[in-house]
Every structure is written in C-alpha cells, then in structure tokens.
Amino acid sequence: MLLDETQFINTGLxxxxxxxxLLTLASIGPPAVYVCNYSLVHxxxxxxxxxxxxxxxxxxIMLPDLPGSKDxxxxxxxxxxxxxxxxxPGLADFAAELYRCTFGIKRLAVQLLKQAYIECRNDRRHWIELRDLCSAYRSVAYTSNASEVEELQTQTLGNRQSKQRLDLKCPFELPAAYRSNVVEFARAEREQGVIAKVFDSSLTESERSAKKHLEEAAEIVVKKPSRRPAAKTLSKDEEAKAFFERLDLASKPRRPKSPS
Known part of the structure; x- marks a missing residue:
C-alpha cells in the first residue's frame, strides 16, 4: 500500500x-510505504x-538526477x-544550463521552460533558445524558485547546515558519489562563470561587438518540417470513384501469411 504526498497531513497538525x-495506516495489514518531503521527516x-x-x-531517498547523467x-x-x-538547444549545452537553473528538479524544469517560452514570445519568437533560460531564471515569476536553487547550490558547495531552510535539507546522509558529482558540477559552473566574466571584461568595445556577431552567426537555426502539399481538388465523380476503389480494395480477402 503506497501512501503518497503524506507531507500534506502536517497542515495544522x-x-x-x-x-x-501513519502508524494507524501501517497497521492495517498490507505492507505500507509512505512518501513525504524533507519537512515532514524533520x-x-x-x-x-x-x-x-x-x-x-x-x-x-529520492534524489534529483545527477548533472551530466544519461537520465x-x-x-x-x-x-x-x-x-x-x-x-x-543550438550549439550550447542546453541540458547543463537547465540543470544549473533547476538543480535537476523536474518540477522546476517544467516551470522554467514554461517561463522561457513566455520570454521568447515577448522577444517575438516562437521557439526557446539558451538565452531564454537565463531570462526566465531572472524573471519575477521564477524568483522564489531561483532563491531555492541558489540555496541548494550553496549547501552543496559549503556543506553548511541550514536551520532556516530545513525543507531543502535532506535529513539523511547522502551517498558520497552523489555529493561529489554535484559539488564538481557546481564548482565547474562557478569557475566557467568567473573565466567568462574576466574574459569579457578584458575585451575592448570593438572586440565585444565582434564576439557578439560571431556568437549570433554560430547559432543553429532549426528548419521547420516541410508541409505536405495540399490535396488535389477532385470532382464529385472522381471522389465517388476513389471511394469505391478503396472500398473494393479493403473488401478483398487477403491470403493468410505462411508460417515462418
């Protein structure tokens, strides 16, 4: 017996x-498993x-997917x-950027992609690019989620015990492989951001303009699938003839396939 979303039991109780x-439900008879978030476990x-x-x-423990994993x-x-x-996605690592903005939480990934589509429509486009993820992350609609993502990243890098945000802190000891992988990803992201910031600050105005032009030229434009040609307009006699031909073809008995 699976008891899902049991954290909502704690509302006002x-x-x-x-x-x-929980003990009453577990004593009914069938083996019981209850699902809850960190807040209830604390x-x-x-x-x-x-x-x-x-x-x-x-x-x-149900953890988010690891950064860079196949899942x-x-x-x-x-x-x-x-x-x-x-x-x-284009040339950039779209999956890595989406992970950085959501910490691998799929519910946040859906919300961020939805907000990114709003941002691209405001930019008079009908498709999401990497820059739309950044705009969506800085949007007002995603502010509360962004603060939680940054809190999770800070906890991972600093390994500090946050007593104010227990809802984001796993009360159990996490596997060492998971912790090291997430820490490595977060540190690599921070180092890349610092390197990019230093590089941009060292460029002159003309070099920045040339760099921006090269980045825009390097973007891959995905072609829309070609539409099928419109069906030929038939007369009523031609439509009736095609209908009866199709009917005759469907009513003919087929030979049974020989066993292989």
Missing amino acids: AAAKITDI KLFGRNSEDKQRLLSQPR WTDYVDECVRVSGDAVR
Whole structure:
C-alpha cells in the first residue's frame, strides 16, 4: 500500500497526530510505504525513539538526477522532442544550463521552460533558445524558485547546515558519489562563470561587438518540417470513384501469411 504526498497531513497538525495517522495506516495489514518531503521527516526526527524506529528505519531517498547523467540528458531530449520545435538547444549545452537553473528538479524544469517560452514570445519568437533560460531564471515569476536553487547550490558547495531552510535539507546522509558529482558540477559552473566574466571584461568595445556577431552567426537555426502539399481538388465523380476503389480494395480477402 503506497501512501503518497503524506507531507500534506502536517497542515495544522502536530507531529504526534501525524505519527498516529501513519502508524494507524501501517497497521492495517498490507505492507505500507509512505512518501513525504524533507519537512515532514524533520518533524518525525523529533519524535520518540520507538516512533522513529517504526517510521524512519528503512528510508529510500529520492534524489534529483545527477548533472551530466544519461537520465538527465534523456529527460531534456524528451522535453525538446515533445515541444514540437518550440525548444531549439543550438550549439550550447542546453541540458547543463537547465540543470544549473533547476538543480535537476523536474518540477522546476517544467516551470522554467514554461517561463522561457513566455520570454521568447515577448522577444517575438516562437521557439526557446539558451538565452531564454537565463531570462526566465531572472524573471519575477521564477524568483522564489531561483532563491531555492541558489540555496541548494550553496549547501552543496559549503556543506553548511541550514536551520532556516530545513525543507531543502535532506535529513539523511547522502551517498558520497552523489555529493561529489554535484559539488564538481557546481564548482565547474562557478569557475566557467568567473573565466567568462574576466574574459569579457578584458575585451575592448570593438572586440565585444565582434564576439557578439560571431556568437549570433554560430547559432543553429532549426528548419521547420516541410508541409505536405495540399490535396488535389477532385470532382464529385472522381471522389465517388476513389471511394469505391478503396472500398473494393479493403473488401478483398487477403491470403493468410505462411508460417515462418
């Protein structure tokens, strides 16, 4: 028995009441698994040892995809595919930029892409480019999410215990491989940003103009799929003839396939 979104039980209820509800559901009979966020787990950590032994003894931590992993790149590729040519990644690493702006949280990725489409329409375009992700990240609609992403990145880089944002802090010890991979990605992003800032600041006005011109020329313009030619206009007699030909073809018995 799967109990999903149990963190919403804690709305206006004390931890003792939440514990009573979860233990009651677990004692019904079938094996039970409850799903919750970090906020509820932090509350349960404050319970007595007998409650923690029953409710927190076998945790399964659901973490975001690792940066640069095949799961994340496949997810971004699928977002590009289902967008119907509304997302054009271009030459830049679109997946890495999307991860930097969302920390790999898919709910935030959907919100950021939605806001990026609004930004591209404001720019009189019908497709999302890499620059639209940056504009969406700095938009008013994404401000609260951006602050949470920056908090998660700060926690990863500084390894500090945040007591104000427990909803963003995993109460369990994370795997070393996951922590090292995320730290490496965040540090590499910071170093690249510093290098780019230093490089841009050292350019003259004419060199900046030439660099901007080269970047615009290097963008890949994805061609829209060619439309099928319009169907030929037929007379009523020709339509009737084509209909009966199709009907005769469909009504003819087919030979059964020989077994292979």
